[in-house]
Amino acid sequence: MGLSALMTTTVAAGRLLLNAVLPPQCLACSTVVDTPGHLCGTCFGRFTFITPPHCGICGLPLDQTVTEDLICGACVAERPSYGRARAAFIYDDHSRPLVLKLKHGDRTDMAAHLAKWLARAGAEVIEAADVIAPVPLHRWRLLMRAYNQSALLARALGRLTGKAVVANALTRTKATVSQGGLSRTERRRNVAKAFAVHRAAAIDGKRVLLIDDVLTSGATANACALALIHAGAKSVDVLALARVPNPAGAA
Secondary structure, three states: OOHHHHHHHHHHHHHHHHHHHOOOEOOOOOOEOOOOOOOOHHHHHHOOEOOOOEOOOOOOEOOOOOOOOOOOHHHHHOOOOOOOEEEEEEOOOOOHHHHHHHHHOOOOOHHHHHHHHHHHHOHHHHHHOOEEEEOOOOHHHHHHHOOOHHHHHHHHHHHHHOOEEOOOOEEEOOOOOOOOOOOHHHHHHHHOOOEEEOOHHHHOOOEEEEEEEEEOOOHHHHHHHHHHHHOOOOEEEEEEEEEOOOOOOOO
8 A cells, every 4th residue: 555545544434533533514514514513404594695695796695586687775875995805604593503512612613614705606606806905993892802803814815715814914903892782883983994904916907805703784895995005915805704684773
């Protein structure tokens, strides 16, 4: 047996042993599943993965039967600073536990699996990107949480796609209050001028793909995109793990 075949066999045996000791679990509910990084049948049936038709700009799911050149009313009324936003699934009662595991539950191992979901949902914006950058946390929140879930997703997506990742492209200059519970206007004010570009040379003239965990109505993404464009980015698209389906009244 050649060295390559021996290594392949060893890795496969190691996986079988690991799965026997620590069986792979559903990313959402922790039920044992056959393959690491998958959902169980019940959770898969409850998740709403985003497919066309959706707004061509913000990616908001739409009811129309036509799948091209659709723009939602909010984007018609006020075009965002980013070009396009896409997300893998709807953020609701069924998907929230998965997002919270990554965000607050120290399940940093999930990022590698969830990056595959991002790659499928954001194929068009990934292809167009020169570099990937995460939405940053303020240094005090990062200190309390110990990691930035958006940065984990960005790095995992970079490894998966071969795209360069500028993990510290942006900094959060204001310790803003949580966006939860704020109105659309309050959220926009909360993040206004809250972001600054830390590595302008790394994004100058580049098409930047901004990564976040949850997209509501886009105030944070919009503020980040504005900062990047003012610093010289050629364009900014957004890719999130989940998005709120009805962001009316929130930002």
